[in-house]
Amino acid sequence: MSYKRIFTIVLDSVGTGAAPDADKFGDEGSDTLGHIGEAYKGKLALPNLQKMGLSNLRGQAIEGVPAVDSPLGYYGKMTEISAGKDSMDGHWEMMGLPVTQPLDFFPEGFPDELLAKIADFSGRKIVGNRPASGTKIIEELGEHQLETGDLIIYTSGDSVLQIAAHEEVIPLDELYRICEYARSLVNGPKYTLGRVIARPYVGTNKDNFTRTSHRHDYSLEPTGQTDLDYLQKNDIKTIGIGKISDIFSGNGLDEVYHNEDNMDGMNHVDHVMAQDFNGFCFVNLVDFDSMYGHRRNPIGFGQALMDFDQRLATVLEKLKEDDLLLITADHGNDPGFKGTDHTREQVPLLAYSPSMEKNGSLGVRDTFSDLGATVLDNFNVEGTAKGKSFLSELI
Ligand SMILES: O=P(O)(O)O[C@H]1O[C@H](CO)[C@@H](O)[C@H]1O
Ligand SMILES: [Mn+2]
Numbered sequence: 091m092s093y094k095r096i097f098t099i100v101l102d103s104v105g106t107g108a109a110p111d112a113d114k115f116g117d118e119g120s121d122t123l124g125h126i127g128e129a130y131k132g133k134l135a136l137p138n139l140q141k142m143g144l145s146n147l148r149g150q151a152i153e154g155v156p157a158v159d160s161p162l163g164y165y166g167k168m169t170e171i172s173a174g175k176d177s178m179d180g181h182w183e184m185m186g187l188p189v190t191q192p193l194d195f196f197p198e199g200f201p202d203e204l205l206a207k208i209a210d211f212s213g214r215k216i217v218g219n220r221p222a223s224g225t226k227i228i229e230e231l232g233e234h235q236l237e238t239g240d241l242i243i244y245t246s247g248d249s250v251l252q253i254a255a256h257e258e259v260i261p262l263d264e265l266y267r268i269c270e271y272a273r274s275l276v277n278g279p280k281y282t283l284g285r286v287i288a289r290p291y292v293g294t295n296k297d298n299f300t301r302t303s304h305r306h307d308y309s310l311e312p313t314g315q316t317d318l319d320y321l322q323k324n325d326i327k328t329i330g331i332g333k334i335s336d337i338f339s340g341n342g343l344d345e346v347y348h349n350e351d352n353m354d355g356m357n358h359v360d361h362v363m364a365q366d367f368n369g370f371c372f373v374n375l376v377d378f379d380s381m382y383g384h385r386r387n388p389i390g391f392g393q394a395l396m397d398f399d400q401r402l403a404t405v406l407e408k409l410k411e412d413d414l415l416l417i418t419a420d421h422g423n424d425p426g427f428k429g430t431d432h433t434r435e436q437v438p439l440l441a442y443s444p445s446m447e448k449n450g451s452l453g454v455r456d457t458f459s460d461l462g463a464t465v466l467d468n469f470n471v472e473g474t475a476k477g478k479s480f481l482s483e484l485i
């Protein structure tokens with residue numbers, strides 16, 4: 091059987107337990123879903139994800155979300171082979187391009203030489219220059235920025251250079267120009283960074299600074315062809331919702347929607363589901379990560395999962411016989427864990443189509459690339475040859 095439309099929803103950072111190589115990242119014991127369940131003390135309710143087998147795929151069920159006797163479809167986990175644990179690593183790997191060369195990251199701050207160029211280009215001084223939480227650093231340096239117009243540059247455990255800028259001090263078009271310039275400095279060979287991120291915010295003082303949805307990610311150009319490119323070349327329609335287009339620098343996508351937030355993302359999913367097409371719709375919902383994971387807020391994270399779960403009900407209802415829905419994640423971001431960085435975890439893999447006559451386990455996949463391999467297999471397209479299709483297991 092082949093499906094006419096495949097929808098893949100990436101719940102950004104919704105990991106399901108430490109990966110076998112978590113020790114290399116200092117992430118042993120991390121478990122995003124498990125620790126959210128614990129924080130809710132049995133009150134987490136995810137009826138639709140539960141029906142799909144969200145706890146069946148785990149060794150230990152999420153508190154409040156028991157495993158079910160007969161899941162709707164197929165369930166499993168995927169292990170990441172990429173060198174990093176950022177969104178880019180996860181999504182590129184899903185699309186057959188694992189990031190095997192570690193990218194640069196700067197736990198001690200960026201080299202002076204690099205910052206001097208950004209200061210020269212922008213005519214602004216630079217403050218910050220260290221790993222930090224984005225909300226904490228604007229609390230700390232935002233008022234200084236209001237007074238001086240200095241740029242706030244910071245990083246994290248990921249390969250990222252982030253520029254926080256008050257929208258009324260450094261207007262968006264200026265911020266975006268500075269970020270584009272910074273991007274041009276970190277495309278290798280000397281410095282290779284996964285992402286430059288514009289982080290605009292508004293507010294009058296440190297107690298009310300709020301980041302806006304005008305965030306923009308400038309990713310490294312994919313270093314090779316991805317499954318998206320192969321699909322597109324073979325006239326299979328490709329649609330990106332949320333930050334998918336940013337992550338692939340627009341490559342391999344026929345149609346693109348940006349999200350204001352998760353619910354807006356689900357509106358886009360509903361909109362695309364109402365269209366008739368033959369192809370692949372790749373969705374990223376980032377609020378889990380940016381609003382709750384990095385903020386180490388398990389209650390907010392759980393609420394965002396419950397909100398998603400409600401919207402999932404409509405998606406499940408509207409799926410057609412020849413549609414396939416895949417739900418997964420790109421890395422962990424355990425809100426019960428130390429620090430504020432992503433966590434190296436395995437990710438859930440849930441597969442459902444109303445045409446399925448059976449259910450069962452897809453096991454633990456050796457790489458996220460199995461997802462892209464399955465999509466290519468379905469549309470009969472030759473691609474990167476990374477990953478192993480599980481299409482024939484879905485019956
Ligand atoms: O703390 P904020 O600014 O949300 O930053 C986070 O967002 C980046 C991209 O996900 C991560 O690398 C982490 O630094
Ligand atoms: Mn991510």
Ligand SMILES: [Mn+2]
Pocket residue numbers: 379380384432
């Ligand atoms: Mn993140």
